[in-house]
Amino acid sequence: MIEWMHPGLIFILGALLIPVLKGKWKKIYLLLLPIVALIDLLYMSKGVFWRLPLLEYELVFGRVDQLSLVFGYVFVIAAFCMTLYALHVKEDGQHVAAFLYVGSTLGVVFAGDLFTLYLFWEVMAFSSLFLIWYRKTKASSEAGFRYILVHIFGGICLLAGIILHLQNTGSVAFDSFNWGTGWGYLSSYFIFVGFIINAAVPPLHAWLSDAYPEATVTGAVFLTAFTTKSAIYVLIRGFPGVELLIWLGAIMAVYGVIYAVLENDIRRLLAYHIISQVGYMVAGVGIGTWMALNGSAAHAFCHIFYKALLFMGAGVVIEMTGRSKFTELGGLYKYMPLTFWLYMIGAFSISGFPLFNGFVSKTMVVESAAQSHLPIIWLMLEGASIGTFLHTGLKVPYLTWFARKEPVVEAKAVKEPPKNMLAAMGVTAFLCVFIGVFPQALYGILPYPVEYAPYAAGHVVAMSQLLLFTFVGFWLLRRMLHGTPTITLDTDWFYRIAGKRFIWFCEKPLLDFADSIDKALKDIADSFVWFSRNPTAASRIMVLTIGAVVARPFNPAYMHYERDLEELRRMYPGESVHRVAIGTGVLLVLMFFTLYLVIYLTHGVLWV
Amino acid sequence: MEIEKKYLFRMLYVCLAASVLAGVLVNFHEQAHAAFLWQEIPGFSAIYGFIGCILIIVVSKALGHHWLQKEEDYYEKH
Numbered sequence: 001m002i003e004w005m006h007p008g009l010i011f012i013l014g015a016l017l018i019p020v021l022k023g024k025w026k027k028i029y030l031l032l033l034p035i036v037a038l039i040d041l042l043y044m045s046k047g048v049f050w051r052l053p054l055l056e057y058e059l060v061f062g063r064v065d066q067l068s069l070v071f072g073y074v075f076v077i078a079a080f081c082m083t084l085y086a087l088h089v090k091e092d093g094q095h096v097a098a099f100l101y102v103g104s105t106l107g108v109v110f111a112g113d114l115f116t117l118y119l120f121w122e123v124m125a126f127s128s129l130f131l132i133w134y135r136k137t138k139a140s141s142e143a144g145f146r147y148i149l150v151h152i153f154g155g156i157c158l159l160a161g162i163i164l165h166l167q168n169t170g171s172v173a174f175d176s177f178n179w180g181t182g183w184g185y186l187s188s189y190f191i192f193v194g195f196i197i198n199a200a201v202p203p204l205h206a207w208l209s210d211a212y213p214e215a216t217v218t219g220a221v222f223l224t225a226f227t228t229k230s231a232i233y234v235l236i237r238g239f240p241g242v243e244l245l246i247w248l249g250a251i252m253a254v255y256g257v258i259y260a261v262l263e264n265d266i267r268r269l270l271a272y273h274i275i276s277q278v279g280y281m282v283a284g285v286g287i288g289t290w291m292a293l294n295g296s297a298a299h300a301f302c303h304i305f306y307k308a309l310l311f312m313g314a315g316v317v318i319e320m321t322g323r324s325k326f327t328e329l330g331g332l333y334k335y336m337p338l339t340f341w342l343y344m345i346g347a348f349s350i351s352g353f354p355l356f357n358g359f360v361s362k363t364m365v366v367e368s369a370a371q372s373h374l375p376i377i378w379l380m381l382e383g384a385s386i387g388t389f390l391h392t393g394l395k396v397p398y399l400t401w402f403a404r405k406e407p408v409v410e411a412k413a414v415k416e417p418p419k420n421m422l423a424a425m426g427v428t429a430f431l432c433v434f435i436g437v438f439p440q441a442l443y444g445i446l447p448y449p450v451e452y453a454p455y456a457a458g459h460v461v462a463m464s465q466l467l468l469f470t471f472v473g474f475w476l477l478r479r480m481l482h483g484t485p486t487i488t489l490d491t492d493w494f495y496r497i498a499g500k501r502f503i504w505f506c507e508k509p510l511l512d513f514a515d516s517i518d519k520a521l522k523d524i525a526d527s528f529v530w531f532s533r534n535p536t537a538a539s540r541i542m543v544l545t546i547g548a549v550v551a552r553p554f555n556p557a558y559m560h561y562e563r564d565l566e567e568l569r570r571m572y573p574g575e576s577v578h579r580v581a582i583g584t585g586v587l588l589v590l591m592f593f594t595l596y597l598v599i600y601l602t603h604g605v606l607w608v
Numbered sequence: 609m610e611i612e613k614k615y616l617f618r619m620l621y622v623c624l625a626a627s628v629l630a631g632v633l634v635n636f637h638e639q640a641h642a643a644f645l646w647q648e649i650p651g652f653s654a655i656y657g658f659i660g661c662i663l664i665i666v667v668s669k670a671l672g673h674h675w676l677q678k679e680e681d682y683y684e685k686h
Binding site: 258262371382383387390457464468472473474476480481489497 | 624630655657666668
């Protein structure tokens with residue numbers, strides 16, 4: 001019984017047809033798929049569908065409840081906007097990778113068991129990799145390799161956790177996991193690590209700020225939405241109310257902000273703000289009250305739109321000017337004002353200005369921290385808001401569109417982007433404002449009932465004060481914020497430099513040491529061979545050598561033995577000078593057997 | 609451009625003053641709602657916004673200057 005078509009399947013199977021179609025039809029087809037998926041989602045009833053028996057377990061491809069639906073909606077709507085943005089891209093491979101990526105994320109969202117989750121989790125990692133590699137630069141290829149290695153590690157952690165979990169509980173159902181301290185929770189820890197790698201929680205976050213800025217212009221827009229937000233979804237499912245997440249989230253929110261100050265690359269700065277914003281969601285999951293979980297889901301929903309819009313704006317700048325560094329940008333306002341204003345809608349949204357969507361979701365998380373009486377967390381999250389506006393709302397637009405009278409690139413190259421890109425930004429910007437003005441549209445689809453009024457006078461005034469006075473601080477110190485031609489070290493240092501040094505250590509000193517052991521053993525073996533060629537002469541040489549070394553200081557007359565010794569060595573192995581009687585040989589054999597007998601008899605008695 | 613800038617800044621000052629004034633009024637009304645002590649200070653958000661902004665810039669720049677920022681070909685050279 002198929003009650004509905006899995007929306008992920010629409011994307012995954014739909015991706016296969018992309019290379020077959022041409023021209024206008026392909027464009028229509030690309031835009032149609034997300035619309036079909038959205039209609040499919042809207043008509044979907046709640047429940048558990050698409051069970052597939054596998055061995056003694058049951059795979060569940062469709063667990064549909066309010067939580068999975070919220071994420072499903074936002075992913076499909078965002079996929080439409082992003083596809084519109086990428087419509088001019090000629091390479092089919094990019095579209096196919098993007099659709100597989102979207103489809104597998106939807107697979108994760110609707111997965112009701114851990115095997116299905118893992119399957120789509122891996123498809124997600126590998127399909128997204130191609131959105132980075134299609135940039136076809138050396139930097140993107142290297143960043144892509146690092147990206148996939150981190151995600152493979154995360155995937156292995158997840159799989160290890162799933163197997164342990166299966167062993168402990170005998171069930172593969174994907175529900176909330178037990179949490180506590182001790183070895184008994186090892187399976188939960190592994191799964192937790194797998195999840196927070198995808199959520200880019202420091203110190204496991206560097207893959208994001210490393211790889212996203214190297215992706216293709218349109219691919220990066222897709223990347224901003226799916227991996228981290230699907231990780232938030234699985235965290236809400238699996239680890240609601242885990243206190244550790246509150247702190248990790250708050251640290252994330254501030255961490256991203258601090259790094260954003262230092263960044264010179266426009267998309268890397270925005271990537272650090274993904275980390276910062278996802279911090280709010282992670283903290284919300286950790287707080288774990290209905291309001292906080294609603295806040296996390298709502299913030300994920302809003303974040304996807306405004307972050308996509310910001311990356312679209314930055315992508316347009318890169319596409320049209322070929323530059324991505326603040327030190328090489330500036331003065332673009334005259335040539336691309338429309339892009340600027342659309343970008344600013346995203347910037348106001350992420351900063352949480354009233355009437356923009358960030359305001360109605362972020363304040364929910366912050367308010368839930370207040371209700372749970374977490375003063376330090378509250379201060380950290382509010383502080384991160386300051387930094388968010390400071391960078392995405394002030395530094396980026398100032399250094400990109402103003403700061404210089406004329407752009408450094410040739411003026412004729414700088415103009416507004418293709419219509420489809422502007423249209424995509426327009427649609428996304430509209431959604432940001434729409435949700436900001438009519439938050440009930442979003443609150444109505446959240447997993448838990450909402451008892452929160454974002455536009456209470458206190459909230460609006462406090463947020464306005466915070467952001468307006470941030471501007472004052474920015475204006476005073478704006479000279480300090482100019483980009484510098486530098487890169488900033490992050491935890492990827494550990495696998496880019498420390499890792500390289502570790503490999504060097506293995507290849508050089510460690511291998512040399514192994515070689516020296518090898519050589520010593522070979523020398524010993526060689527000396528046995530040497531000895532066995534003529535044992536008598538060899539023993540004579542050995543005795544004389546020892547004699548020469550030991551006795552010489554006491555007896556100068558011993559000197560002349562050395563001449564004998566040299567003679568012996570020269571002749572060696574030669575003919576045995578001293579023939580021994582057969583009896584001696586028999587005696588040696590007997591001695592050997594006796595020794596063997598002694599060892600045999602005493603074994604287990606005197607020694608083991 | 610210069611005149612426009614002057615005009616914009618005058619608008620900003622008005623906004624700043626209005627937000628602080630509104631804050632005082634709201635505080636007067638909603639004091640019971642404050643979850644933390646500092647929320648009872650009128651204009652706390654304004655102070656926090658301003659000081660927070662300066663702190664973020666100065667602290668991050670110091671961190672970057674003394675420790676984290678490296679030349680662009682750092683990873684190629686090491």
